[in-house]
Amino acid sequence: MEDNNLPTRRGFMIAACASFAAAYGTFAAFMARFLYPAETAVGNWTYVSTVARIPQDDALVFRTPGGAIVNIARSLDQPERLMALSSTCPHLGCQVHWEGHNQRFFCPCHNGIFDPTGKAIAGPPADAGQSLLQYPLKEDGGLLFIDVPNEELAMGQGEILDAPSPAACKLPQVPRVRSSTASSRVSV
Amino acid sequence: MIGSWLQERLPIQLDELKELTNEPVPNHLKRWWFALGGTPAYLFVIQIITGLLLAVYYRPSAESAYESVRYITESATFGWYLRGVHRWAATLMVAAVILHQMRVYFTGAYRKPRELNWMVGMCMLICTLTLGFTGYSLVYEQLSYWGATVGANIAGGVPVVGDFIRRLMLGGDAYNVNTLPRFFVIHAAVLPMTMIFLIVVHIGIIRLQGVTEYEFEDDKDDGPEEKAKTFNFFPDHLLTELSLGLSLMVLLSFLATVFPPLLGPPADPLTTPEVIKPEWFFYVAFRWLKLFSGTAAILSMGFVVFVMFTWPFIDASIRKRTRFTEASVWIGIFGVLAIVGLTIWEAVVAH
Structure with missing residues (x-):
């Protein structure tokens, strides 16, 4: 005797394909989301150091939680800046x-x-009009904060990487940026 | 006794197996430069074996990667040799793939009906270069760190999807603790599996379509009896491949012993070295990136890769619509000269 409750062949195939697509599609989406890193939170004020620690004639090298290296210094003509x-x-x-x-x-x-x-002023960045990025800073009760992208699980907390040294570069009227002494040739 | 026991459990007919493996091979394959396709396949097997052994000691994290490579190089028994063979086999594999592709190009072996296999070959070229790139990123020396940074930012320069790819590659906005494990997984698992799949497809298509047949002057009939146009795969061609394999093993051992790979300075995220160069096979791209702004250089390189991918169809269109039937030869010569010229330029200057 024929069972009228049985689905049609076409209906069964559609249901089966839809089920597989839903199940494995969700699985694929979860995998993709797992692989893609956590979104960057833009505009987090992060503590750097006390303002007094920024020297007159050198730069303080700071690594942001996102891993970027930032040089913080005073302007020569306006030391408070x-x-x-x-x-x-x-x-x-x-x-x-x-x-x-x-x-x-x-x-x-x-x-x-x-x-x-x-x-x-020259090279590929000049052709594309790309300048070195400047980050916003703010003072609050003698403490210095920097507005940088923050990211979980990136490099951990922000940290000061390099204390100022007297041998740093001499820049006119602008913040001092850490001068590299590296001269090694990397070859294979 | 053992034969019949095996026959019952593995019902394979030896005659069929013989027929399957003994396909007649065209005479032109006796020339060594037609064996360049088998060379990277052989080197890939070497890479799998040496790579597995190196992975026993390698630790893929920023804290321990450099030290583990140092241990492999300086302390593990024959570590220097296995690392040397892995490194030199990678270099030779890139060279062999490029030479094989040039042979296919200049002999027109990509033309109808072999367009799809050319495109599979292009995928294998990209896989090989990516294996090289991710491979030297794992050492975590200065070149590794800055190479990975530049490579990820090149991907980031691709319009629309660039930032997504860059973040996916690095596991964040910049090189971070998640980056090295990703490169290791890509280098040691994802790309080798992809490569094995592509090799199977590549050889499968060759077997289905047969090898392109060429006739050179000295192959032509010059005597009273016409020469056979083919020879046997077994044992004739197999002997050629075995000779090649033996020569490569001797060459690899020589290179690994006389020119062992050294360790550069460890990665320093604060300092890009005053002079930095990638592996030789990326010199052309590195020089190109110095000549144009980021987006222009990346888009133009992408365009070149796209043209290379679709060349069989572009070539067919040129041959059909114009009278320049051998345009591909001149375009190929120009392309090779440009690549060699940019590579030499990058090699001889510091910046």
Whole structure:
């Protein structure tokens, strides 16, 4: 005797395909979400140090929780004015070096050149109008905070990487940025 | 006795097996440069074996990766040799893939009906280069760190999806604690599995379509009896491949012993070295990135890769619609000269 409650062949196939698509689609979405890192929270004020710790003639190197390296220093003409300049080249992410004799920042990866205020003046960053990033700073009761992207599980807490040293570069009228002494040639 | 026991459990007919493995091979394959396709396959097997052994000691984290590579190189018994073979086999594999692709290109072996296999080959080229890139990222020396940073930011420069890919690669906004394990998984699991799949498809298509047949002057009939146009895969061609495999093992051992891979300075996220160069096979891209702004360089490189992928169809269109039937040869010569020129340029200058 024929059972009228049995689904049709077409109905069964549609239900089966839809079930598989839903089950494995959800599985795939969970996998993709697992692989994709946590979203960056933009605009978190992060504590850096006391304002008094920022020296007159040198830079304080700070690593943000997102992993970016920031140089914080005072302007020579206005010592109370603080600036935070990224030392990451906006082209492809290498670290720029200060070249004292040329009064410029130089990126060794693809020959990007920036003036002392971080403005690109030659190389691929200048072609694309990319300058070194400046981060907002604020003082609150003698404490210094920086507005940087924050990210869970990135590099942990923000931290001061390099205490100021007398041998730092001499920049005119602008914040001092850590000068690299690296001269090693990396080859394979 | 054992034969019949096995026959019952593995009902394989030896005659069928012989026929399957003994396909006649065209005469032109006696030339060594037609064996360049088998060379990277052989080297890939070497890479799997040496890679598995290196993974026994390698620790994929920013804190321990460099030290574990140092241990492999300086302390583990024959570690220096296995790392050397892995490194040199990678270099030779890239070179062999490029030479094989050039041979296929200049002999027009990508033309109808072999367009799809050319595209599979292009996927294998990209896989090979990505294996090289992720491989040297694992050492966690300065080149590893900055190479990974630049590579991820190149991906980030792709319009629309770039930022998504960059964050997926790095596991965050910048190089962080999640990055190295990702590169290790990609290098040691994802890419090798992809490569095995592509090799099976590549060889499968070759077997289905047969090898392109060429006839060179000295293959042509020059005597009273016409020469056979094919020879046996077994044992003739197998002997060629075995000779090649033996030569490669000797060469790899020589290179690993005389020119062992060294360890550069450990990764320093604060300092990009004054002079930094990627592996030789990325010199052309590295120089290109110095010549143009980021987006222009990335888009133009993407365009070149797209043209290479679809070349069989572009070539067919040129041959059909114009009288420049051999345009591919001149375009190929120009392309090779441009790549060699940019590579030499990058090799001889500091910046």
